[in-house]
Amino acid sequence: MNLRLISTAAACLLLPSLALAADDSQFLLGGGVAAGARYSGSKQNTVAPLILLDYSHASGFFASTMRGIGYGGQQGPLSYSAALGYRGERKEKNEKGVFGNTGSAELKGMGDIKGSASAMLSLGYKPVSMLELNVSADVPLSQRENGKNFHAGVTAQLLDAPNDQLSLSAAAGFADSKYAQTYYGVTAKQATTSNFKAYQAKSGLYEANLMLSWQHKIDQKWSVTTMLGANHLLREASRSPLTQRKTSPTGAVYVSYAY
Template identity: 45%
Template sequence: MNRNCLTAALLLACATLARAEDNVLTLAGGIAGAARYSGADDYVIGPLVGIDYQMANGFYASTMRGIGYGQAVGPVHLSAALGYRGERAEKNRNGVGGASGSPALRGMGDVKGGTTAVLGASWSVVDGLELELHTELPLSHRENGRALGVGLTGTLFQQERDHVTMSLAAKLGDRDYMQTYYGVSAQQSARSGYRAYRPNAGLHEMELTMTWRHQFDKRWGMTATAGVVTLVRDAAASPISKKDRSATGALFATYSF
């Protein structure tokens, strides 16, 4: 399963912990569904499991967010972390984190996972509206390229136990990133049968997501999320992009203590 789609829902839930006043350990478990890879025309549903430990001093360790530090400076929240970008296989490969490939990519070779530096910033524009920016810089397998994300999240409804938000995100990649995930080299073309293709750097994906969080009590919560991912520009025109629009969804419970 596309790792970004698989973890997005849990990241939304964990984001609020970045401003926790006490040390908080959150366990999460549920299911998530997404396209097998970015541009795939088939879906997979897999387990969603996560652990997030947020310290009051700003440090955190998380299976979703990586290991890092975040701190608020007025209405702006800044963070820096070591993360991991998942692999993409040229065949069905199932694991703890869900499926990581598709036979539709046979001959394309595996894209190796690697360590990344993730730098982020969010700005509370007004109450209930937040602008977010993050960049992902590979520390290993640098040939896979760098990525940038920009998002806007607004609160649609909020009561004591319920919180409904809508997020619009745009994702961009440099030339190496676009070639890794949407391009087809001459060698890959000869092995896979896809025509050779070299995309340009820039915007490649838009995502609209709605999230509902319900808090049963101080410790237990439930989150449901549904979204639509749309490939644009050179990513949508890639020979390996079978479908330029796909759905994502997740349902999971959280327990914090």
């Protein structure tokens, strides 16, 4: 299951809450469940455990199961972060793991796509306090043949109360030629070993997504976060023979405790 949309939305909620004093730090521990398509374009859904471990220091350093390991900061209306993360694998069989299914039998003959270490870069700009424009990049450092993807979006803070934060995010995704071919293309060799026709996927706009996120603070330590969204494949991705469903739901709910 692709958790990028959930991770991005979670990061938007985590960052504002970590206004730490100099030399201070905070650790969040949480758990819940996440749901989404088994792979991008799949008609099958899967549910998996969601584990949140998030450490932040006032210096800007963070280590998180949602955000990776890196550094972030804010200068006036500008925010930025650079992190080392992990892009999950895609299996050609229905293989159950600790964090849910990692593939589908319907991909038989397509071969596995290996997971990769990735540089996750983001930049945000707030023209007004309740609105943020953002761009991000996922650049593989290993398995570079998997390709890069980029996203541009906007997040609107619909509610910013002492105990409740409600936000709505929308974004568009762009793929380079390697990413498009890896996740949505079918090579001539794959066509001979699978049930799919050969398909050359080109670079460009490939998805749009929407996510509504609500974080409710029970007290100073405990909070509950709920997310509900959808991902819609476009252009080359939507025409891929691997795509059985253009629009798929995404959701998550988890409880966290702040140390």
